[in-house]
Amino acid sequence: MSAAENQNRRLLRARDAMDRDYAQRLDLPALARLAHMSEGHFSRTFRATFGETPHHYLQRRRIERAMALLRDPRSAVTEVGLRVGFDSLGAFSRAFRAIVGVAPSQYRDxxxxxxxxxxxxxxxxxxxxxxxxxxxxxxxxxxxxxxxxxxxxxxxxxxxxxxxxxxxxxxxxxxxxxxxxx
Structure with missing residues (x-):
């Protein structure tokens, strides 16, 4: 296996962890450890490989899941935000509006x-x-x-x-x- 293939496998391992455990508290040091890289090198190579930073990727995955949950008109915005891994309603609403373009309650309603x-x-x-x-x-x-x-x-x-x-x-x-x- 070449060095590039090995690096891609390690990056995919970290990205798979983000996809699987999006609702958990994931930070850059933990993801870098999964990829067996330093934090700086992991962040740079992740962005070069996938086109976005690990933080943006994780946020987008969380918002994707929140969008699916908010399609149910009975869903509570705060509950959805906490369920997909945000610590507060404010952080969830800010991220949702930045990515989707509308507030979560507007999206649901x-x-x-x-x-x-x-x-x-x-x-x-x-x-x-x-x-x-x-x-x-x-x-x-x-x-x-x-x-x-x-x-x-x-x-x-x-x-x-x-x-x-x-x-x-x-x-x-x-x-x-x-x-x-x-």
């Missing part, structure tokens, strides 16, 4: 209906990395399929058979939502 195969939903709703464009909060987005066009809502049955693509996304504004419910 905006009524996103995205019933489609989970691979599509994950791709469309994935939080952005550093320097990428953030998702906007309003207007809400709804997946349109032939089945949902008639009813205006997606059900688990139509999600399983839907042919949702990025082109079939439609924008739902308060005015169009009022027309749909009337």
């Amino acid at each position: 905006r009524g996103l209906v995205a019933r489609a195969p989970s691979c599509f939903v994950k791709a469309w709703l994935r939080p952005v990395g550093p320097g990428e464009k953030a998702v906007t909060a309003t207007p809400a987005t709804r997946i349109s399929t032939p089945e949902t066009a008639a009813t205006g809502t997606a059900t688990p049955e139509t999600a399983a058979t839907g042919t949702a693509t990025p082109e079939t996304l439609t924008t739902v504004t308060p005015a169009t939502a009022a027309r749909e419910t009337a």
Whole structure:
């Protein structure tokens, strides 16, 4: 095994630990120990390999999980923040807004209906990395399929058979939502 392959394996070991234990208290020294590197070398090589710092990667993973939990309208923002590894509501809200572009409560309350195969939903709703464009909060987005066009809502049955693509996304504004419910 070459030195580059060995280094990549060690970096992947640390990244896998972040993916698996995102809710735990992970710090740079612990991750560097997992990769058998000094803290500075680990941080530099992680960024060069994956395009973001270990801290940004871990934050993005936590926010990804929080976004999934916040799709349930009954979820409490504070509970979600603590569950994904943030120490306080303030830290969670700040990080969520920086990555997603809206407050966690707005994200939860905006009524996103995205019933489609989970691979599509994950791709469309994935939080952005550093320097990428953030998702906007309003207007809400709804997946349109032939089945949902008639009813205006997606059900688990139509999600399983839907042919949702990025082109079939439609924008739902308060005015169009009022027309749909009337």
